[in-house]
Amino acid sequence: MNKILVVDDDPNILELVNIHLAQAGYSVMKASNGEEALQLAETELPDLAVVDVMMPGMDGYTLTQRLREEDLPVLLLTAKGELEDKERGFLAGSDDYVVKPFEPKELLFRIHAILRRYDKVVDAIIQAGPLKINRQSYEVSVGNKVLLLPLKEFELLSVLASRPNQVFSRDILLERVWGYDYEGDEQTLNVHIKRLRDKLEKLADEVQIATVRGVGYKLEVSS
Structure with missing residues (x-):
């Protein structure tokens, strides 16, 4: 599961971004200033940081430079859309730039694009109950039973298994x-959900894909 560090001195924006990232399956860490963000980056080792530009004390540009020294990808959030501000952000080392107010879907696909560039989409090994997903060998297994899936089915199961019961x-x-x-x-x-269900039924009784009417799907894992 990818870890995202969100840094913003506005608690409302901080919580808004947290909600959408969590719903998308990311593990979220929140910081309200640059110093707190640097401490979390050192101890929690996030995969990407979403940083607000306008913060008291250490601003987003300075924080971006510090985070990039640790090879941490950064997406900047700002209320400013002028070319000069974008240029300053990229010169500080940011990987992308989103102007507030933003559509949550845009923020999500930009984060996804950055993570793909850094090849940090999900953990190499995902464990959901008895189900083990190896993203290096593309194998799905329960005990000695091994299942090989088409790529899209494998990716879909990986996303669902990254946050069991969510x-x-x-x-x-x-x-x-x-x-x-x-x-x-x-x-x-x-169609892909149906195929996955049929295959999982033969692999493990403790794991199944449930439909949440009007919303989507979740991977139910019984203890």
């Missing part, structure tokens, strides 16, 4: 597996 909306699943620019319909997702 509901993922249909839009989030489509964005995480097929990309934010996917122009197909939800029937593709439904």
Whole structure:
């Protein structure tokens, strides 16, 4: 599971970003200033930081420079949209730039794009109850039983298993597996879910994909 560090002195923005990232399956750490962010970056080793530019004390540009010294990708949030501000952000080392107010979906696909560039999409090994997903060998196993899946089914199961028992909306699943620019319909997702269900039934009784009507799906893992 990817860890995202969110840094903003506005508690409302901080909580808004936290909610959307958590719903998308990310593990979120929150900081209200630059010093707190640097401490979390050192101890928690996040995969990416979302940083507000306008903060008292250490501003977002300075924080970005410090985080980039540790090879941590940074996406800047700012209320300013002028070219000069964007230029300053990129010169500080930011990987991307989002102007407030922003659409949550835009923030999510930009984060996803950065993580893909850094090859940190999800953990190499995902464990959900008895289910083990190896993203290096692309194997799904329970004990001695091994299942090889088509790529999209494998990616879909990986997303669901990254947060067992948490509901993922249909839009989030489509964005995480097929990309934010996917122009197909939800029937593709439904077909892949059905195929995964059929295969999981033969692999483990303790793990199943549940439909949450009107929202999406979750991977139910019984203890």
